[in-house]
Amino acid sequence: MTRRPIVAAIRTRDEEPEPEGELRLDDFREALACWTSGVAVLAVRDDDDVVAMTVSAFTSLSLRPPLVLVCVDEQAALLPSLEDAGRFTVSFLAEDQRRLALSYADRFPFDQAISAAQADPVLPGALAALVCSVAEMHPGGDHRIVIGRVERAEIGRDAPPLVHHRREYRTLG
Template identity: 35%
Template sequence: MTNQDQAVEFRRTAGAFATGVGIVSSVHDDIPLAMTVNSFTTVSLHPTLVLTCLKHRSRLLAQIRDSGIFAVTVLAADQRDVARWFADARRPSGAAAFAGVRVHRAPATGCLVFSEGLAYFDCRVRDLSDQGDHSVVIGEAVSYGALHPTKAPLLYLHGSYRSIAAAPSAASAA
């Protein structure tokens, strides 16, 4: 099996794991950047740590290295178009990428949060580690909260966006 064949098979196999979809954003010198990710997870409650993985060559990773800050917005099922837009490498850079998208500044870092999302995490970089063709970015969530917790989440499975019927209520999740 060639390296290319291995990469295709690994990606297909990993695609069997349903993930949430989020957008990671950062701002440096008042220039915002953002990118869709499905590699996001919480790491620790004490301290409040989260993790995302970004390709070494991504502009967003370079900006996070320079700024030391980022925010993650957890996307809702009705945000498929936003997820596709920020996953498209052909989108414009900087503020032009956000035209027509409702965003607001995260309270601690000033990174952009997507206002129609489910939740956000406003982070300061705690650690960066190069692993393979990506960097693992661990951030301390210094501010976080629910935005629209009753909306259904956007999921990614087998190479496409999916959703579930509805988000569970706080009472039924307990």
């Protein structure tokens, strides 16, 4: 018989032990935290308002036609606006925009002064931004997989990017 140390722990429902041989949710989360990704802000105009959130689950999908893919939590406040609007922008953040990433990760209201003059809510100072129309949406577990057709690409300033690694925003330097 193998002796194991007793570890005191309070577990939430999501953290209950998985049956032997199955993937542990904590192990999956920890492994995903090792994946380094860029940081972007997904924004949707909803009439006179703009709803935005920080995303790291973003990737290019196709060059011809120009398509991108972003994953949005099914519980995200932005999702109904995205479904209604049928369009969105993705602004890629620079390393000095960490504060913006943190505020939109907490889903604070988008600063209306930033986008008041723009039809498509692009963050000023971003490295680049893509203006997209929703091409398709698919269920993906607890997220919605959104495929966007890129209508316009805006190239911003030349600066180092902000990245996300091990649950923290970091720089490449």
